[in-house]
Amino acid sequence: MSTQPTIFLTPEQYLEIERRAEYKSEYYRGEMFAMAGAQVAHNSIVANIIASLHPQVRSGPCQVFPSDMRVKVADTGLYTYPDAIVVCGEAKFADGNFDVLLNPVVLIEVLSPSTERADRVFKLKLYQTIESLRHYILIASEYMQVDLHTRQPDGSWTHLTASQPGDVVELQAVKCSLTLADLYERVVFRSHSRQS
Numbered sequence: 001m002s003t004q005p006t007i008f009l010t011p012e013q014y015l016e017i018e019r020r021a022e023y024k025s026e027y028y029r030g031e032m033f034a035m036a037g038a039q040v041a042h043n044s045i046v047a048n049i050i051a052s053l054h055p056q057v058r059s060g061p062c063q064v065f066p067s068d069m070r071v072k073v074a075d076t077g078l079y080t081y082p083d084a085i086v087v088c089g090e091a092k093f094a095d096g097n098f099d100v101l102l103n104p105v106v107l108i109e110v111l112s113p114s115t116e117r118a119d120r121v122f123k124l125k126l127y128q129t130i131e132s133l134r135h136y137i138l139i140a141s142e143y144m145q146v147d148l149h150t151r152q153p154d155g156s157w158t159h160l161t162a163s164q165p166g167d168v169v170e171l172q173a174v175k176c177s178l179t180l181a182d183l184y185e186r187v188v189f190r191s192h193s194r195q196s
Helices: 011-020 040-057 116-127
Strands: 025-028 031-034 062-066 070-073 078-080 084-088 106-111 135-140 146-151 157-162 168-171 176-179
Touching: 011 025, 011 031, 011 078, 040 062, 040 084, 040 106, 040 176, 078 116, 106 116, 116 135, 135 168, 146 168, 157 168
Parallel strands: 106 135
Antiparallel strands: 025 031, 025 078, 062 084, 070 078, 084 106, 135 146, 146 157, 168 176
């Protein structure tokens, strides 16, 4: 058991440290959390997401950002690095460093055993407070499954699950679609059974 006191940082202190750091850390309620490196399946899926979305948005008002773009969930104080982000129209940033995005329309997280619970429960709840957000997508890396959370016009959220190679996930807010066969192209699962 550690006898070291926990040091709480302000958001400004976090950003000062983070902008000089050699590795990424997320921030919530005064604490920084270092991000672990990802497995090959996770990285393959992220590459497939970007490869699939970019051609669909490139001629329109939206753009895709990879996992190095930090997002601030303003009402909650969370600073995080989703695996992929879609922004439409003018991207809004917290300050003149242009590295803390405020208005994502789509957030995508690729799940790993160490982050799945946080992504499915904690981040889901916090991400849903982002006014601009229309779709939150969770993509499993240990088995084939995509969960799509979509904000409805009345502010409520729906949830759809897809798990077959031919399934298509429609992102109506950005006029894009993701086919599971494309998302999981060249992905080799370590286990052939779904983890519970």
